[in-house]
Amino acid sequence: MAKTKYDFIKELFEDKKINQNQRGRILELASREISLEGTLEERVQKIEEILFSKEDEEYKSELIDTFEFFNEKTDSYKENRKPENLYKHSKSEKKHNPKKVVEWLKLFTLDNSTLKYCTHLWDEAGLFAEYADFAKRIDDQLVKYRIFELQKYNPNLYWNKLYPFLFQKELTEIQKNGKISFGWGQHNIKLGWQYPDVMKTWCNEHYDQKGKDAELPFSMQLPAEIRPSKPITGKTIISFEDVVNIFKKEIEFRDNDLFVAIKGAIRKELNEYDININELENLKGCSFYTNTEYVIKAITRIFWMIKLRSESNRVQITCNYSKDTYEYDLQIIHFNSFSDKEFGHPKLMLKDNSGDLSILRTTLQSLCDFSITSRFKDQNNNQVNARIEYLYNGVEQNNWEPKIEKITESIEGFRFNLKFPVL
Amino acid sequence: MNEIILIEDRPGRQKQFLDNEQFDMLCKKSYLNMPQEEICRALINEVNSNNTSSLLRFSLVMIHRSSLNRNGLKAIEDLCNVQKMDLILFSGGLSQLIYAKEKYQSLSLNSKEFYNNHLISFLDKYSQEKTTSLLELVYQSNWKLELLMRYRLLNTKEMLEKDEIVKIILEEEMKQIEKITKISSDSVNSEINKIITSL
Numbered sequence: 001m002a003k004t005k006y007d008f009i010k011e012l013f014e015d016k017k018i019n020q021n022q023r024g025r026i027l028e029l030a031s032r033e034i035s036l037e038g039t040l041e042e043r044v045q046k047i048e049e050i051l052f053s054k055e056d057e058e059y060k061s062e063l064i065d066t067f068e069f070f071n072e073k074t075d076s077y078k079e080n081r082k083p084e085n086l087y088k089h090s091k092s093e094k095k096h097n098p099k100k101v102v103e104w105l106k107l108f109t110l111d112n113s114t115l116k117y118c119t120h121l122w123d124e125a126g127l128f129a130e131y132a133d134f135a136k137r138i139d140d141q142l143v144k145y146r147i148f149e150l151q152k153y154n155p156n157l158y159w160n161k162l163y164p165f166l167f168q169k170e171l172t173e174i175q176k177n178g179k180i181s182f183g184w185g186q187h188n189i190k191l192g193w194q195y196p197d198v199m200k201t202w203c204n205e206h207y208d209q210k211g212k213d214a215e216l217p218f219s220m221q222l223p224a225e226i227r228p229s230k231p232i233t234g235k236t237i238i239s240f241e242d243v244v245n246i247f248k249k250e251i252e253f254r255d256n257d258l259f260v261a262i263k264g265a266i267r268k269e270l271n272e273y274d275i276n277i278n279e280l281e282n283l284k285g286c287s288f289y290t291n292t293e294y295v296i297k298a299i300t301r302i303f304w305m306i307k308l309r310s311e312s313n314r315v316q317i318t319c320n321y322s323k324d325t326y327e328y329d330l331q332i333i334h335f336n337s338f339s340d341k342e343f344g345h346p347k348l349m350l351k352d353n354s355g356d357l358s359i360l361r362t363t364l365q366s367l368c369d370f371s372i373t374s375r376f377k378d379q380n381n382n383q384v385n386a387r388i389e390y391l392y393n394g395v396e397q398n399n400w401e402p403k404i405e406k407i408t409e410s411i412e413g414f415r416f417n418l419k420f421p422v423l
Numbered sequence: 424m425n426e427i428i429l430i431e432d433r434p435g436r437q438k439q440f441l442d443n444e445q446f447d448m449l450c451k452k453s454y455l456n457m458p459q460e461e462i463c464r465a466l467i468n469e470v471n472s473n474n475t476s477s478l479l480r481f482s483l484v485m486i487h488r489s490s491l492n493r494n495g496l497k498a499i500e501d502l503c504n505v506q507k508m509d510l511i512l513f514s515g516g517l518s519q520l521i522y523a524k525e526k527y528q529s530l531s532l533n534s535k536e537f538y539n540n541h542l543i544s545f546l547d548k549y550s551q552e553k554t555t556s557l558l559e560l561v562y563q564s565n566w567k568l569e570l571l572m573r574y575r576l577l578n579t580k581e582m583l584e585k586d587e588i589v590k591i592i593l594e595e596e597m598k599q600i601e602k603i604t605k606i607s608s609d610s611v612n613s614e615i616n617k618i619i620t621s622l
Contacts, residue, residue: 111432121436121515233588233589252516255517256521256595260588260595264587267591323497326493
């Protein structure tokens with residue numbers, strides 16, 4: 001098949017030899033080229049598809065070098081890291097299992113675990129003799145709970161959140177080359193427990209072997225050069241405790257967090273739409289562990305999809321907890337909007353791994369089960385109501401094929417269902 | 424006398440926020456049940472297994488929010504709803520104070536705010552049935568005035584704020600204060616003047 005100009009742009013981005021400046025120039029040229037075709041939304045979408053696949057590639061290239069980041073050289077240490085080493089050299093494959101991801105994230109609340117003390121105040125005397133003891137125990141947890149496997153479930157959650165905040169000891173190859181700088185999460189925080197060695201140095205002076213007089217790591221004031229220059233959600237970040245609280249917001253929606261984030265996305269993207277405020281109130285109190293940034297990215301993309309279809313401006317957003325299945329069902333309905341595409345349509349079947357649904361599948365991988373329900377057309381051109389599941393239990397064994405289930409009940413429009421497990 | 428239970432699975436935190444004298448005073452309060460160690464853990468396990476029968480005799484339950492799983496939290500909320508018990512949830516991870524009194528009276532707040540210098544006097548007063556709102560724990564007896572003053576401050580902040588997410592958070596807190604005090608934004612200043620004059 002002949003290569004399109006988009007394939008060519010993608011190839012350029014995938015070339016690891018291009019530097020930051022060249023990447024910027026390619027993007028500029030690509031945007032000029034793309035700006036000649038389609039509606040504004042379509043052009044924006046095309047650029048995003050290119051950028052999104054580039055981001056994915058960066059994670060893959062990280063996968064190759066990880067083991068060298070751990071610079072401890074003792075034999076016992078290497079022995080301890082064997083499972084991780086073997087895993088890293090195993091065939092790269094993506095996995096979908098939201099429960100497994102929640103299990104890992106819940107380790108931060110497990111009593112008496114070192115991971116718990118990465119996000120909770122050290123309020124018991126003599127928990128750790130010194131920083132080095134704590135750091136070693138963090139590394140042990142990485143191996144004990146095989147947290148490194150998270151990179152195959154939700155790469156962003158591992159590489160852009162857990163790994164830099166907890167485990168990273170030195171710059172990665174891609175960071176050393178200057179392609180990206182060190183920083184984690186939505187706010188690009190420049191400090192983790194182990195990198196740079198700010199916490200280590202501080203503990204040597206204020207915590208190690210100090211007994212009752214020890215100051216606790218959470219009270220460490222951030223050096224000016226790594227402090228975020230602007231307040232984050234209205235709070236000036238000055239201490240390590242503030243940094244920890246930012247991390248906690250990256251991995252959990254708690255109390256009104258989901259409500260506030262979705263309301264923010266509505267104001268930005270669907271301000272003119274008819275959304276019942278009282279219905280939105282039921283988002284309050286929905287608390288679950290996830291990659292919060294990616295969930296909001298996905299919801300924002302769903303809003304873009306709704307904006308592309310002008311059938312109606314009535315949208316309903318609800319989130320309900322099921323006691324039977326132990327999951328939250330986040331449902332977004334665009335009323336009177338129907339797909340009416342044939343089941344075999346490449347955008348529905350994600351044949352070329354392109355399009356909004358394909359990006360949603362990647363974004364939500366191992367965060368939730370994901371499906372759409374609408375009216376479609378069968379091979380005889382008859383209208384059929386159906387649910388198409390994109391992320392479901394067993395999707396890997398089914399070669400990531402979407403699962404179509406015809407339904408008999410009437411439908412109200414185009415419905416997105418995101419089901420988040422709660423353990 | 425109102426009986427109160429304080430379920431804290433992290434005793435180290437009490438010692439961090441309260442001095443020895445305050446801690447000893449708490450332990451001696453006859454109206455206060457403060458289960459320790461194994462007993463505390465067993466009680467939390469019971470609640471997390473949907474069994475809240477041990478809490479029935481209390482008027483106020485104060486519990487570390489993070490010690491509860493989703494089922495435990497639901498069980499406590501159901502208990503408070505049916506028995507019309509008051510509930511205080513505290514946690515290091517809570518960044519905003521949330522108060523509600525629709526179904527039952529509840530207050531969620533950060534641990535630092537919970538273990539404040541007024542905790543003991545608040546509990547004394549509560550046990551004697553002399554409190555009018557759980558908000559007295561944070562704002563003392565002039566809680567209504569404090570809330571209205573805060574409303575005015577939030578209003579100014581909201582007008583100047585550019586970050587949409589922060590704006591929403593501020594608006595939500597203002598709505599909450601409107602609901603609690605039954606005051607609209609137009610009448611805040613006159614209500615504040617009225618309270619100050621009556622002091």
